[in-house]
Amino acid sequence: MSEQKLNQVLCAVRGGPESRETVTYAIDLALKTGARLTFFHALDAEFLNYATIGPLSVVYQELVEMGKFTMLILVDRAKRRGVAEVNYVVWEGNIRKQLHQAAIETKAEVMVMGRPTRSPTQNVFKFNEMEKFAAELEAEGHLRLILVPDTPSE
């Protein structure tokens, strides 16, 4: 883990139990570097198109609220751990694009993410695709991507 001075750490997670390690890593990193920590949740509701029956607009609002609530729990956790500056953002749309955009707009030096798990439904990244995405981000000079629990991609 890098201990150099950082201004902004972006932690992109879903927020469930499987994110625990990733969140812990990001909090630790923010504490050690004095960086502002931003939790980032990208909501992709494309899967709702495969629901044959359903109140999609209402569900969409519920999903947004679920995302915000999840992020607020993480913010709460980070504050309890002593992170001075912490906030969250929930963006809607294609996750890959949103991650890319967040990397630019937040001006974060580091993005912390969990490795993708195998999933039965459409996933943002295919199982072995994450490192390629990390390399792309770094090559464009936006930020460094740290995949948890593995070591940084560099």
Place this chain on the structure above:
Amino acid sequence: MNGLIRNPLSGIGYRVSGVGNQITAYRLLLPAFLLLLIWPWAAMDEAQAQETAVAVSPLLTGLIRDTQEQPVFDAHITAFSGKDILAEAVSQEDGRYTLLLVAGDPIPDEISIHVERHHFQAAEYAVNSSAIENLRQSNLLHLPIITLERRITPGFWIATLVFVGMLILIALGKLHNTLAALLGTTLIFAVSYLGPPLYEGLYIFHFEDALRYIDWNVIFLIMGMMIVIAVVERTGVFQWAAYMAYRLSGGRAWLLVIILMIVTGIASAFLDNVTTMLLMTPVTIRIALSLGINPLALLMPEVMASNVVGISTLVGTPTNILIGSYGGIGFNDFLSNLTPGVVLALIGLIVYNLYTYRHDLQAHQSGGGVSDVLLQRLAQKGRITEPDHLIKAGVVGAGMILLFVLGEKVHLLPAVTAVMGATTLLVWIKPDIEEMIEAVDWTTLVFFMTLFISVGAIQEVGLISYIASGIGKLVGDNLTLAMLAVIWLSAILSTVIANIPFTAAMLPVIGFLSVNIPGADSKVLFYCLSIGSAMGGNGSLIGASANMVTAGIAERAGSPITYMYFLKKGFPALIITVGLATIWLFIRF
């Protein structure tokens, strides 16, 4: 034939003349009066005689069936005398036909009946001489039942492959359900219209024939319920119910699971399972995270309860709507014949889930806990947002249930009740009508229509008959064996096949078995199909649409439900719930 053709006018004249013999004073006046009276009729005598002759032309009637004693409609029947065509007819929905011979023509000494229909072998029947003599005497002859043998054509294989392909596309999620069914229907029509000029055996059926297979009762019932649901879902009642479950449980996770399962189950009994889970899942995840519980420890019991309890009413699942319409099973029938079994299965499911998730449910006591700000936010989002609409929807909903229950006595179709309820609600609430029209999931209605056509195609080419015949041979006259076969086969198959198309395809099979197996006329096999196809959905992730949407939302909250995870937790639940429901059916029937 002449002996039967009587001029009714002359008959009247004769009888009245007899009266005139008894009353002398009228002897002169009466014939004049009668002449005046019957003159206009007499002028029409010739035309009337011809018309009457048509009405009593020699008739040959009969019935066409297939080898499973099911009526065959649309068969083309021709009566021949040698090579001369005497008459032609087409069999009706009930398989009956009437051949009308030309009035006045002598009846030939030899008559043969030729029957042709697509996907069947042609049949011939020679009318014997004594029957022909009877026809001459009475102008009417009831022919024996003619049985048609199925014929496997290239159209059979195409329709079968298209249907299987559609099931695979739906199961794998490669195409939207509606698109998969629409593609299947399009292929069937393309082959039916473009194929026969190349090779006649490619014919499956025409558009007009396909429309016969669409069950409009199902379409309108689903449409009506969608509008009602569209109003209810916006009231925030689901979020409120979930939050109340959280409050009532007082932080006891095991109690929260039980309450959530019951709430979800009741909601699923009146609304469709997908809607219920779409609305319950996000709020359940928020509650789980607030308590520090693994969200899956709440979501899995919920979705399983939704799949199990949904079948207790006619409108709880699309499969029940299909079964009810096809089998003539009403709201009351489902309530009285299935609900006790469902309650039994739910109790088993609760016990199973409390045991399976005991570690997750205990874990929260040592961990979890969120700030007061978050708890306030949870409470704030767990409010009823449109109480006025909820009250009105409640009143209309109660009225609809009353009509579902009592309407059967006046043959009020559930579809009519649903449309009446939906319209009443719209008129009363006066919502943005465009918003409400958008709330009707038209793609789903198209899915059902195209699904009916796809199932109609495999029914038309004989695949359903072969399956029914195979199962019939397997179970023989043994109702117990048939019940076990239907309930468990449909449960297991529902774990890999989408249960709506599966149920739609199985209905004619169950219809056949219900007629042919002694004791099955109680419609018990339809209830077996209902239980199997719905509770079977708990066996795998792809077994029910509700499972898929729950998994989709859970994954977005960082709690993915993998195929293997669902199989591991869900399959034992399938065994328990289907087992308990089977016991109930044996007690009940």
